[in-house]
Amino acid sequence: MIDLLGFGARGWGLQLLQGMGMTLLVAVSAYLWGLGLGGAAAALKLSGHRGGRVAADAYTTIVRGVPSLLVIYLLFFGGNSAATWVVSLLGFNGPVELSALPVGILAVGTVSGAYSAEVLRGGALAVPHGQVEAAKALGMNRWLTFRRVMLPQTLRYALPGLGNVWQLTLKDTSLVSVVALVELMRVAYLAQGATRQPFLFFTTAGLLYLAMAGLSGRLFARAELWAGRGVRRAAR
Template sequence: MTTLELLGFGQNGWGALLLVATLMTLAVTATALLIGAVLGTVVAIAKLSGNLLLVSLGNIYTTVFRGVPELLIIYLIYFGGSSAVTAVGQWMGYEGFLGLPSFAAGALAVGIISGSYQAEVYRGAYLAIAKGELEAASAIGMNRMLRLRRVVMPQVLRFAIPGLGNVWQLTLKDSALISVTGLAELMRTSQVAAGSTRQYFLFYIVGGILYLVLTSLSDRLFNRAERRANRSMPAAAMGQA
């Protein structure tokens, strides 16, 4: 078969499967980023609370999940989680192995990793807010929730966007590791296509190009979001930030 036939959308082509796999990669990455956003926000609040116990727990979380290899965490969540679910099922009288869904386990594992990085992004974004703005908001009578909604959240979002762009790229690349669970995302599909056709060079190059396309488009989206978030800021203030 020719290269065009291998990459086409015909009966023997891999084009449709690669397209679906690319969409699966985006779905896993987006889900993991959302999970990480929730975890990262909670951990950032804990580390900013000033409570010794909460600060210590937050530091342990970010240290562990930024220091342990990502693949090990995926193994622990997928295989260890499946073993735990199977043990619970056997305790309830169910016989047989109960495996975690590949998508859910993979997104959770990568989301936990992403959360450890997002926590530092949100913490740094909050610390970048000028104290004078918070003091001014209190001086004019804003309560805590109103300050959070009108002052803190918009500022945190503005300062966090560049860091979140980097976390998205990291999460996108980490999603390739989920291929060990058998999920048909871009990396796994590229491996299967390469093994089935013996065209390893071709399909790994195509997989790499598709990842580069995703990262390039992501860069543009985050750059546009950053410009939009800063559109009302004076140029001097943006330079200082």
């Protein structure tokens, strides 16, 4: 066991750490992409533009209603087909294969964004409307009201939910192994196939996921305390 998990000639320790690094890269990139996408969708849902609300509702309903793996398949294989069609219009022949890394980030981030949209929308609705009216009475324009009143409080209310979305995003990175991206789950699969030790490597992968989830959970807990500083808490 020590030899197989070590860094020697027979060990898979370095590959597991590299896979863990790739998992974190995909998770962080997808989460940030999802935050931007979710923020835009939440803004459309709260806007007075009917077409924007319909588009945002369709996005969150469809993406949250289908398996994440299906979204990855559609974006990866559909993206390859679309890229091949585009280059054929330019006079080039032959199939086009997109890189697994950007497609994986795009797919996982698209799923993450659908959940982030609902969390951010709920956070915005939780801000007392009287505070917005007070900002208008003080002469603040819409941008200043958003920056100083809505955005800070929306993030404070949404932060616990965004922490859950991060955990979901982190776990969904394991699905991109189906497009041959060598992240933690893919390394564990290759290692168990080479050594015939599935329990060892899948358990190790699970422990590494738990370590990442536990550390990031602590970071989000500290962020919640920081965001809630100065806020009077209800007596228990």
